[in-house]
Amino acid sequence: MAVPANLPLRAAGLPALLIAGLGLVTLPVSLFAPPGVETFWTEILVRIILVTGFYIFIGNSGVFAFGHVAFACVGGYAAAWLSMNPMFKQIMLTGLPHWVQTLQLSPWAGVAAAAVMAALVALVVGAAIVRLSDIAASIATFAFLVVVNRIYSNWDSVTGGVAPLTNIPQFGSIWPTFLFAALALLTAYLFQRSRWGLMLKASRDDDVAALATGISVYRMRLAAFVLSAAVMGAGGAVYTYFLGILTVDVFYMGLTFLMLVMLVVGGAESLTGVVAGVIAVSTVAQILRLAEQGVQIGGTRLALPLGLQEITLGIFMVLVLVYRSDGITRGRELPLPRFLKANADAR
Amino acid sequence: MRMDAKIEGAAAAAAGEALSVAGVTVRFDGLAAISGVTLRLAPGEIVGLIGPNGAGKTTLVNVLTGFQKPTEGGLEIDGRSALGWSPAKVRRAGVARSFQAGRLFGKLSVLENAQVAAIAAGLSLRDARARAAEVLDRTGLGGQLGQIAGSLPYTDQRRLDIARALASRPKYVLLDEPAAGMSDSECEDLMRIIRGLPGSFGCGVLLIEHNMHVVMSLSDRLHVLDGGRTIVTGTPAEVQADRAFLTAYLGAEGVE
Structure with a gap:
């Protein structure tokens, strides 16, 4: 059987298509859109990074991990520690080592460092967590999220506690965020098509048969756990540089819930589902947020009651689970145009 | 082609290449699923493993593939003790299996x-x-x-x-009831594939099967388990003439 040349670039049809689609929206947004729309779209790009982080582990291993936002928290604070104005660090974060206090890295270096730090934490934590069976692993990741949140909320001299950290430099443009979103998608794609990704997906479908096939399920899961944490760490840093301000509760239950809704709505087993889920849920959430703010008509203000946003998203997720349990994409990828498809199939 | 493989197989067996268990006992909560079973599979041969339901066939397969650690007895792959190896390690040493439920x-x-x-x-x-x-x-x-x-x-x-x-080029492949639920014509098709395995892949086949026609016509040797113990071993002809085998399969009255 002839196996055509397998150049990485030619095989990367799917992420190329997804990235091109995102770029096609980002370009007019960066040129013409009012600030509100640009913020909305930047937030979508950040969420794509974070949901991709979730996806790399959940989508390929089949183990539902609820705690990945903790890695975004680790990454966000790493970014703040490395890039905040040194003057403020010396006043607010007296517990930081002196060399960190005097450091002021660019956001680019900050994102890289955040990814590395989250990956290291994941290597230690994951070594224990991914040994557990599916449900136990899910609960353990959730416990990990709570532990991280408590530590970061109370370690005042290092994290500033629940007080917001300010004077964090911003990217100043939508394009760096777009670039990191593209990088996250490409990373996820290359992983799922790699030897390790394929072995992990096999264990997702049947872990007993995977063991009998000679696959070390533990090692594959740990690899995916660390890689996904790195993406989450980078996402947390990008989020921090986008906001320019950091509070610990940004990376907690609310964000976890939103990310999981996006993953489930889009379809947890395809990369296309990640992008579709983020855009669909963000749009619905944005409309609801505007409705909660209400509109002024004459002298009266029409507004929906607060909290309706979460309720509606919850109902939205339940409806998707009932009628399309594998998400709006049904776990499938975008159909590729013919000129790309021939190459992708010939992997 | 099959004869060549058989000769190769015989040479391999002489050189000590085999998957084997010796005096294996597995107890669950004190209850013995298999006791004192000794079995040897060399590359190039097809050995049939048969026995009534609950005879311990699947437990034996689990021992041979590292899924079940025996309470007593030894497991060897090509002369090396594989006792306590993980299923993944056993597989990398050349032992592959198929599953009853497909999986x-x-x-x-x-x-x-x-x-x-x-x-x-x-x-x-x-x-x-x-x-x-x-x-x-x-x-x-x-x-x-x-x-x-x-x-x-x-x-x-x-x-x-x-x-x-087969894709990992195993030296030994354990097929757990491959013909279960198949029609006669589908069985013939499957038998042709299994019969060709030693020749085309050079591997030894342990065939666990309820379908007597399939097992009797494919196996070089048979190993019969009942109640966790080996009751007969030998060629299909020898086994079919054996009283213990008939008793296990047809019940005592059937022999009278």
């Missing part, structure tokens, strides 16, 4: 199911793909490479399970 990677394609087995054996993505395509071709699944495994008809799923076991 395919349901959301992967037919090609990927076999490819991932070759990858786990250490091949690159590309070499694994080529080998998977070759094995699938030989098991008659060459036309369905892109199909999702979970959507295959039942008999094709059984064949894919065997192809997946």
Whole structure:
């Protein structure tokens, strides 16, 4: 059987298509859109990074991990520690080592460092967590999220506690965020098509048969756990540089819930589902947020009651689970145009 | 071709190449599932493992593949003790198995199911793909490479399970009731594939099967278990003439 040349670039049809689609929206947004729309779209790009982080582990291993936002928290604070104005660090974060206090890295270096730090934490934590069976692993990741949140909320001299950290430099443009979103998608794609990704997906479908096939399920899961944490760490840093301000509760239950809704709505087993889920849920959430703010008509203000946003998203997720349990994409990828498809199939 | 493999197999057996258990006992909560079983499988031969339900066949297969640690007794692969090895390690030492329930990677394609087995054996993505395509071709699944495994008809799923076991080029392959639920014509098809395994892949086959026609016509030797103990071993002809075998299968009255 002839196996055509397998150049990485030619095989990367799917992420190329997804990235091109995102770029096609980002370009007019960066040129013409009012600030509100640009913020909305930047937030979508950040969420794509974070949901991709979730996806790399959940989508390929089949183990539902609820705690990945903790890695975004680790990454966000790493970014703040490395890039905040040194003057403020010396006043607010007296517990930081002196060399960190005097450091002021660019956001680019900050994102890289955040990814590395989250990956290291994941290597230690994951070594224990991914040994557990599916449900136990899910609960353990959730416990990990709570532990991280408590530590970061109370370690005042290092994290500033629940007080917001300010004077964090911003990217100043939508394009760096777009670039990191593209990088996250490409990373996820290359992983799922790699030897390790394929072995992990096999264990997702049947872990007993995977063991009998000679696959070390533990090692594959740990690899995916660390890689996904790195993406989450980078996402947390990008989020921090986008906001320019950091509070610990940004990376907690609310964000976890939103990310999981996006993953489930889009379809947890395809990369296309990640992008579709983020855009669909963000749009619905944005409309609801505007409705909660209400509109002024004459002298009266029409507004929906607060909290309706979460309720509606919850109902939205339940409806998707009932009628399309594998998400709006049904776990499938975008159909590729013919000129790309021939190459992708010939992997 | 089969004769060549047999001669090779005999040479390998003489050189001590075999998958074997000696005096193996497995107890669950004090209850013995198998006791004192000794069995040897050399490359190139087909050994039939039969016995009534609950005789301990699957427990024995689990011991041979590292899924079950025996309470007593030894497990050897090519002269090395494999006692306490993980299933993955046993597999890498050359012992592959198929499952009664299929246990395919349901959301992967037919090609990927076999490819991932070759990858786990250490091949690159590309070499694994080529080998998977070759094995699938030989098991008659060459036309369905892109199909999702979970959507295959039942008999094709059984064949894919065997192809997946073969994709890592095992020295020993354990087939757990491959003919279960198949019609006569589907059985013939499967028998042709199994009969060809020692010749085309050079491996030894341990065939666990309830279908007497399949087992009797394929096996070089038979190993009969009942109540966790070996009751008879020998060629199909010898076993069929044995009183203990008839009693186990037909009941005491059947022999009278």
